[in-house]
Amino acid sequence: xxxxxxxxxxxxxxxxxxxxxxxxxxxxxxxxxxxxxxxxxxxxxxxxxxxxxxxxxxxxxxxxxxxxxxxxxxxxxxxxxxxxxxxxxxxxxxxxxxxxxxxxxxxxxxxxxxxxxxxxxxxxxxxxxxxxxxxxxxxxxxxxxxxxxxxxxxxxxxxxxxxxxxxxxxxxxxxxxxxxxxxxxxxxxxxxxxxxxxxxxxxxxxxxxxxxxxxxxxxxxxxxxxxxxxxxxxxxxxxxxxxxxxxxxxxxxxxxxxxxxxxxxxxxxxxxxxxxxxxxxxxxxxxxxxxxxxxxxxxxxxxxxxxxxxxxxxxxxxxxxxxxxxxxxxxxxxxxxxxxxxxxxxxxxxxxxxxxxxxxxxxxxxxxxxxxxxxxxxxxxxxxxxxxxxxxxxxxxxxxxxxxxxxxxxxxxxxxxxxxxxxxxxxxxx
Amino acid sequence: xxxxxxxxxxxxxxxxxxxxxxxxxxxxxxxxxxxxxxxxxxxxxxxxxxxxxxxxxxxxxxxxxxxxxxxxxxxxxxxxxxxxxxxxxxxxxxxxxxxxxxxxxxxxxxxxxxxxxxxxxxxxxxxxxxxxxxxxxxxxxxxxxxxxxxxxxxxxxxxxxxxxxxxxxxxxxxxxxxxxxxxxxxxxxxxxxxxxxxxxxxxxxxxxxxxxxxxxxxxxxxxxxxxxxxxxxxxxxxxxxxxxxxxxxxxxxxxxxxxxxxxxxxxxxxxxxxxxxxxxxxxxxxxxxxxxxxxxxxxxxxxxxxxxxxxxxxxxxxxxxxxxxxxxxxxxxxxxxxxxxxxxxxxxxxxxxxxxxxxxxxxxxxxxxxxxxxxxxxxxxxxxxxxxxxxxxxxxxxxxxxxxxxxxxxxxxxxxxxxxxxxxxxxxxx
Numbered sequence: 118x119x120x121x122x123x124x125x126x127x128x129x130x131x132x133x134x135x136x137x138x139x140x141x142x143x144x145x146x147x148x149x150x151x152x153x154x155x156x157x158x159x160x161x162x163x164x165x166x167x168x169x170x171x172x173x174x175x176x177x178x179x180x181x182x183x184x185x186x187x188x189x190x191x192x193x194x195x196x197x198x199x200x201x202x203x204x205x206x207x208x209x210x211x212x213x214x215x216x217x218x219x220x221x222x223x224x225x226x227x228x229x230x231x232x233x234x235x236x237x238x239x240x241x242x243x244x245x246x247x248x249x250x251x252x253x254x255x256x257x258x259x260x261x262x263x264x265x266x267x268x269x270x271x272x273x274x275x276x277x278x279x280x281x282x283x284x285x286x287x288x289x290x291x292x293x294x295x296x297x298x299x300x301x302x303x304x305x306x307x308x309x310x311x312x313x314x315x316x317x318x319x320x321x322x323x324x325x326x327x328x329x330x331x332x333x334x335x336x337x338x339x340x341x342x343x344x345x346x347x348x349x350x351x352x353x354x355x356x357x358x359x360x361x362x363x364x365x366x367x368x369x370x371x372x373x374x375x376x377x378x379x380x381x382x383x384x385x386x387x388x389x390x391x392x393x394x395x396x397x398x399x400x401x402x403x404x405x406x407x408x409x410x411x412x413x414x415x416x417x418x419x420x421x422x423x424x425x426x427x428x429x430x431x432x433x434x435x436x437x438x439x440x441x442x443x444x445x446x447x448x449x450x451x452x453x454x455x456x457x458x459x460x461x462x463x464x465x466x467x468x469x470x471x472x473x474x475x476x477x478x479x480x481x482x483x484x485x486x487x488x489x490x491x492x493x494x495x496x497x498x499x500x501x502x503x504x505x506x507x508x509x510x511x512x513x514x515x516x517x518x519x520x521x522x523x524x525x526x527x528x529x530x531x532x533x534x535x536x537x538x539x540x541x542x543x544x545x546x547x
Numbered sequence: 548x549x550x551x552x553x554x555x556x557x558x559x560x561x562x563x564x565x566x567x568x569x570x571x572x573x574x575x576x577x578x579x580x581x582x583x584x585x586x587x588x589x590x591x592x593x594x595x596x597x598x599x600x601x602x603x604x605x606x607x608x609x610x611x612x613x614x615x616x617x618x619x620x621x622x623x624x625x626x627x628x629x630x631x632x633x634x635x636x637x638x639x640x641x642x643x644x645x646x647x648x649x650x651x652x653x654x655x656x657x658x659x660x661x662x663x664x665x666x667x668x669x670x671x672x673x674x675x676x677x678x679x680x681x682x683x684x685x686x687x688x689x690x691x692x693x694x695x696x697x698x699x700x701x702x703x704x705x706x707x708x709x710x711x712x713x714x715x716x717x718x719x720x721x722x723x724x725x726x727x728x729x730x731x732x733x734x735x736x737x738x739x740x741x742x743x744x745x746x747x748x749x750x751x752x753x754x755x756x757x758x759x760x761x762x763x764x765x766x767x768x769x770x771x772x773x774x775x776x777x778x779x780x781x782x783x784x785x786x787x788x789x790x791x792x793x794x795x796x797x798x799x800x801x802x803x804x805x806x807x808x809x810x811x812x813x814x815x816x817x818x819x820x821x822x823x824x825x826x827x828x829x830x831x832x833x834x835x836x837x838x839x840x841x842x843x844x845x846x847x848x849x850x851x852x853x854x855x856x857x858x859x860x861x862x863x864x865x866x867x868x869x870x871x872x873x874x875x876x877x878x879x880x881x882x883x884x885x886x887x888x889x890x891x892x893x894x895x896x897x898x899x900x901x902x903x904x905x906x907x908x909x910x911x912x913x914x915x916x917x918x919x920x921x922x923x924x925x926x927x928x929x930x931x932x933x934x935x936x937x938x939x940x941x942x943x944x945x946x947x948x949x950x951x952x953x954x955x956x957x958x959x960x961x962x963x964x965x966x967x968x969x970x971x972x973x974x975x976x977x
Binding site for chain 1: 756
């Protein structure tokens with residue numbers, strides 16, 4: 118029986134909003150936001166959207182008016198009472214009151230700042246400028262909106278049953294991955310797929326399928342809204358934007374060399390246990406470990422987010438051993454380019470040597486490869502990064518030169534300051 | 548938003564009825580019923596359920612109480628006003644008032660007669676006795692109920708997402724068949740899958756997927772309820788039960804030899820055009836054609852329902868040619884053991900030589916092969932046949948001795964009377 122009121126209500130919407138909540142974002146964004154709010158609140162930053170897959174002509178696929186409507190809708194959002202209660206009262210990583218009252222009060226009154234959108238050729242230039250704690254919260258919703266609008270453009274001409282079969286195929290594809298993961302009872306996998314998901318509803322389906330299909334092997338999701346609704350753990354620690362901005366703010370080469378560790382010194386004061394996870398690759402992992410202060414070796418683990426993951430983990434293990442730490446007590450979180458086969462390989466290789474965990478992203482929540490003609494739903498490499506801080510450009514080196522960003526002369530300087538040598542190029546899938 | 552009233556209403560049902568309408572049956576059942584109602588209304592018949600796949604222990608899988616509830620529910624059904632209006636007013640095979648007022652009046656007042664159910668070992672004995680026009684209408688709902696209850700037994704322990712993925716896989720499987728059929732623009736395919744469908748909702752989905760995916764290549768469904776609701780053609784002509792019962796009623800060998808043609812003489816008076824389709828295999832096709840009267844060569848086509856389909860069609864073509872008919876004007880309907888590959892093969896072979904059409908049954912509406920462990924959802928060979936008429940056993944020879952039925956001594960007599968020699972055994976898939 119049709120619920121007439123619901124139907125009429127649904128048809129009153131001018132748009133079908135893609136992002137409907139300020140906490141439809143990654144948990145680490147909120148952790149980092151609180152840290153920035155405390156330590157660097159007045160930093161002026163610019164975040165820029167970059168489509169690394171330039172063959173995909175976003176501006177031809179996505180109507181500018183529709184994109185503006187979606188972005189405007191996000192600016193109209195504010196934290197709901199239930200969301201606020203959850204953030205204030207829920208236990209995250211075993212800790213209550215993770216978010217301090219002053220931060221919560223600020224967040225409860227937040228609306229996202231304006232955006233700048235311009236079409237350049239067949240791409241969009243989308244940038245956000247302003248105070249770091251506000252601007253940084255644009256990253257995930259901006260990516261979600263662009264990914265989902267691109268999907269909608271591809272899906273628009275499809276028939277009803279064709280669509281149902283498309284999702285049937287995607288469901289089967291994910292379920293078969295889950296079936297291949299299930300036999301490995303020691304696996305610990307989290308959903309890290311918000312930023313490049315096919316759509317919100319699809320990510321929500323993926324999380325629920327993982328809950329049923331993987332049981333305790335599925336440890337939670339980076340998406341706060343889904344974590345709240347599905348009553349699973351919110352997962353995440355910190356990202357490259359912290360060292361990138363701290364580094365850009367450094368006035369001298371010596372300050373630059375210290376910047377990555379200052380980030381973690383601030384983090385050390387705020388967090389403990391499983392939140393003390395090193396992300397070593399921003400300016401090259403080898404150099405990071407070489408120059409790391411001793412107290413960092415006491416941290417719980419590392420996240421490997423670029424380069425060869427085996428090499429990355431071996432580097433961390435060698436570093437722990439050289440500092441007298443027992444790697445078997447340490448946590449290695451893999452989060453780059455994962456799919457079920459890579460997960461099983463890495464798990465087999467490192468289980469027993471370290472504690473292993475996986476942050477499974479794009480190929481969890483957006484593996485529509487091969488499902489439509491011309492592969493027009495395949496995920497692509499869209500990022501939204503801090504590109505400047507207080508008027509100075511940011512730089513990322515990464516363990517894969519394909520993922521490096523920043524002005525060429527600055528890249529040269531950073532490589533010199535951090536002592537980064539030759540790096541191996543790896544294809545960036547997503 | 549939950550429609551509370553709908554939810555409460557749904558939970559008030561004591562059972563989830565499998566058959567909810569008297570016209571959730573094959574169209575040819577109603578055509579034959581009208582013919583029987585006119586020509587042989589007082590014949591006493593017995594219909595018996597036979598599970599030819601004895602490895603499937605129906606009585607262990609299906610609770611007897613649940614089975615009785617479903618059968619009792621069917622006995623509580625009567626024709627609704629809308630169903631009656633559709634049968635009276637709809638155009639079938641280009642003709643209005645296909646169903647005569649006296650038949651419709653009888654049908655509007657019909658409730659199905661009692662059933663006899665007994666557990667014997669791990670199987671059920673399910674029989675129906677009484678006047679032919681009433682009893683014959685049990686065949687399709689009885690089969691649907693048993694097939695669907697068996698499916699429900701297998702599905703009962705499965706999780707929510709596991710179930711969704713099961714149907715996702717089944718949808719994908721059918722859609723891939725549709726995609727392989729689509730390039731052949733001259734194909735004409737009807738759904739003949741009511742009797743061994745996975746479930747009503749699944750058959751309804753299959754029909755709609757065919758409508759979208761095959762366009763005009765999909766010509767309709769044998770299921771009256773779905774034809775009415777989805778506004779497609781109801782398809783079907785006649786079946787083995789007519790010659791089987793006519794033959795059983797014959798008092799002498801000479802009368803027996805005439806019986807299959809008397810059936811068609813009665814049909815000839817009632818129907819024309821595409822409803823004049825010969826089903827030659829009840830007592831062997833070769834013999835049928837050899838002894839057929841000339842006027843039958845003027846009929847529109849034949850339906851090939853057992854034996855080697857290529858041989859069956861070639862036999863018909865040779866017969867038409869021998870009677871001076873042009874095969875290119877004739878219709879050959881294939882309806883035995885079809886799947887997309889068989890359909891394409893037969894189409895390629897006969898298109899241009901005759902008009903070709905397909906009645907696609909079990910592997911359209913119940914291809915769950917390979918989708919659960921132990922293949923416990925694979926279709927199986929369940930039939931419900933007239934086993935006696937006025938106290939005399941019925942016989943079917945078919946063009947495949949695996950499909951023969953009746954007492955052995957009667958099979959011998961029929962083979963002698965009809966002059967049937969050696970036959971080739973073919974595995975009965977479904």
